[in-house]
Amino acid sequence: MTHLGARLTHIGPGRVHIVLPARPEVTQQHGYVHAGATSAIADSAGGYAALTLFDEDSEVRTVEYKINLLAPAGGDHLEAIGTVLKPGRTLTVCQLEVYGVQGDGARKLVANGQQTLIRVVRPGQ
Amino acid sequence: MTHLGARLTHIGPGRVHIVLPARPEVTQQHGYVHAGATSAIADSAGGYAALTLFDEDSEVRTVEYKINLLAPAGGDHLEAIGTVLKPGRTLTVCQLEVYGVQGDGARKLVANGQQTLIRVVRPGQ
Amino acid sequence: MTHLGARLTHIGPGRVHIVLPARPEVTQQHGYVHAGATSAIADSAGGYAALTLFDEDSEVRTVEYKINLLAPAGGDHLEAIGTVLKPGRTLTVCQLEVYGVQGDGARKLVANGQQTLIRVVRPGQ
Amino acid sequence: MTHLGARLTHIGPGRVHIVLPARPEVTQQHGYVHAGATSAIADSAGGYAALTLFDEDSEVRTVEYKINLLAPAGGDHLEAIGTVLKPGRTLTVCQLEVYGVQGDGARKLVANGQQTLIRVVRPGQ
Numbered sequence: 001m002t003h004l005g006a007r008l009t010h011i012g013p014g015r016v017h018i019v020l021p022a023r024p025e026v027t028q029q030h031g032y033v034h035a036g037a038t039s040a041i042a043d044s045a046g047g048y049a050a051l052t053l054f055d056e057d058s059e060v061r062t063v064e065y066k067i068n069l070l071a072p073a074g075g076d077h078l079e080a081i082g083t084v085l086k087p088g089r090t091l092t093v094c095q096l097e098v099y100g101v102q103g104d105g106a107r108k109l110v111a112n113g114q115q116t117l118i119r120v121v122r123p124g125q
Numbered sequence: 126m127t128h129l130g131a132r133l134t135h136i137g138p139g140r141v142h143i144v145l146p147a148r149p150e151v152t153q154q155h156g157y158v159h160a161g162a163t164s165a166i167a168d169s170a171g172g173y174a175a176l177t178l179f180d181e182d183s184e185v186r187t188v189e190y191k192i193n194l195l196a197p198a199g200g201d202h203l204e205a206i207g208t209v210l211k212p213g214r215t216l217t218v219c220q221l222e223v224y225g226v227q228g229d230g231a232r233k234l235v236a237n238g239q240q241t242l243i244r245v246v247r248p249g250q
Numbered sequence: 251m252t253h254l255g256a257r258l259t260h261i262g263p264g265r266v267h268i269v270l271p272a273r274p275e276v277t278q279q280h281g282y283v284h285a286g287a288t289s290a291i292a293d294s295a296g297g298y299a300a301l302t303l304f305d306e307d308s309e310v311r312t313v314e315y316k317i318n319l320l321a322p323a324g325g326d327h328l329e330a331i332g333t334v335l336k337p338g339r340t341l342t343v344c345q346l347e348v349y350g351v352q353g354d355g356a357r358k359l360v361a362n363g364q365q366t367l368i369r370v371v372r373p374g375q
Numbered sequence: 376m377t378h379l380g381a382r383l384t385h386i387g388p389g390r391v392h393i394v395l396p397a398r399p400e401v402t403q404q405h406g407y408v409h410a411g412a413t414s415a416i417a418d419s420a421g422g423y424a425a426l427t428l429f430d431e432d433s434e435v436r437t438v439e440y441k442i443n444l445l446a447p448a449g450g451d452h453l454e455a456i457g458t459v460l461k462p463g464r465t466l467t468v469c470q471l472e473v474y475g476v477q478g479d480g481a482r483k484l485v486a487n488g489q490q491t492l493i494r495v496v497r498p499g500q
Contacts (some may be wrong), residue, residue: 013212062161066191066239068210068211068218068239068241070210070211070218071211083239085193085195085234086193086195086234086237093193093195093237095237109210112210112211112218112220112239113239114191114237114239115236116193116194
């Protein structure tokens, strides 16, 4: 995430926001953020959202996700929102949304997904 | 849908509800509705939700869907809700939710999905 | 599955075939098998394929699946093939294929999917 | 892709390979490639595989994909393989595989996915 220039902007129980500025490193020739970066922040937002529900000995790993790229990911920055739909001792399911946000705050849904995560106890604990 | 005993209970712009009573034909030995029937009403709810946004010469076909089966599909009946996330001239994306509803109205999310549909002009028109 | 008229036609380690005759109960007005029935046999084929790898105290449940409906599901019968891509003590991932098969044996891929299953130890054992 | 250090290593009709060396920029503390980079090369491999089937006025865009992360993405490099399952004038469906490859050539499937793409005619043509 650091490599992409993304940062966590909200952490609540079962919900996390990640912001990714539309810097040249993550955009293509038309100024839109690459699908790969869009997906990566969505996946991360879901993972952190799940993590908020577990104790510090737990890690979560993405089992799978599915994402629809709904519109070109334009704007000043992207905001990915991960929301836990169904927490579980073993498996957790999250909804993933990514918005393109303009400098004036106008928002557009650019990607929507769904993700399954597995909780694992950190090795050595 | 008729074969399963399902019926449309709500039709609004971009949103459709389908109810499936938990009859013996669609339940397994534990009284839960089969995953196949749960998925079928979710898929149909999304398809009809998309159809509400198009004129009468249009049909929609499911390109693909993904569904998480979150909990045993128990209750008096299931309610599937299809909601259009992103309409389009060619492709439409819907969110799919299925709730298990008890006789007293208590509801539980039993499945959640995401679906891509394509609009086609009805042959001969 | 019995309700749909489907039957297991091949069971090998990590691979199961299910055949569904195109009877009127599962076809629509154009003679194609409904997407719901196509998906149901795909999901079942994956579940049984996973089950072949575990001992008799184990059950498997579908966590989620994603399916692309590639072509109208026509023919004399459908054949669903579930193949384990990655077995696991907790989670197993399967590939799902459904072919439309003509009376003369000609085959066409009508649906393709991917499925995640979880192994559970049968209650009371 | 350039940003990640990936390169195309095979281009055939309906099939493309992409190799991503496991450089520090794309690996986490345990030496495994990040899920985001794994998914990005899988998505790209499918997109290029579809592109091989169309004329030079066509572009393809990812509509959606689903990916299972099957194992830690370790090895000397990753190889993503995109294969067209079903080409189409409007929509194309691809299978996505990612292997972790050791220095001695040993291979392990680390991710498997499925992708839907739409063909668009390049603006201005």
